[in-house]
Amino acid sequence: RSPIHEAALAGHVGCLAVLLDTLGDSILESQNPVPSPCLAAQSRVGTEDNRARQCAAQGLGDTPLLCAIRMGKGRAIEYLISRGARLDKPNVSGTTPVLVAARRESE
Incomplete structure (x- = not known):
């Protein structure tokens, strides 16, 4: 697991800022190859949360x-985009941030 991925999952904008200021904006494109243990602790049970855990x-x-x-x-999304995160960067299955956002909007 990566600290920037954990901060993004939790929506901690302050942590994102420290990580990006310290390590540079290139980590915006880093891909998380391992499961995130913090997702298992999520107490909400909703369709998107279940999908996020599975992915x-x-x-x-x-x-x-x-x-x-x-x-x-939302605040983490806005901050990451303001720092230059790409909306068209796919994960290994080809899913992009734009596609996931569109799906969330249509639910």
Whole structure:
């Protein structure tokens, strides 16, 4: 697991800022190859939360932006985009942040 992915999943904008300021904006494109243990602790039971858990458990290589979108973390999404996160960067299954956001809007 990656600290930037954990911060994005949790919606911690302050942590995202520290990580990006310290490590550079190139980590915006990093892909998470391992499941995130924090997803197992999520208490909400909703369709998108279940999908997020399944995708993370499969290690689909989500970017930090895709993680934030999956979990509906609006402030983190806005911050990552303001820092240059790509809306068209696919994970290993070809899913992009734009596609996930569109699906969330239509639900």
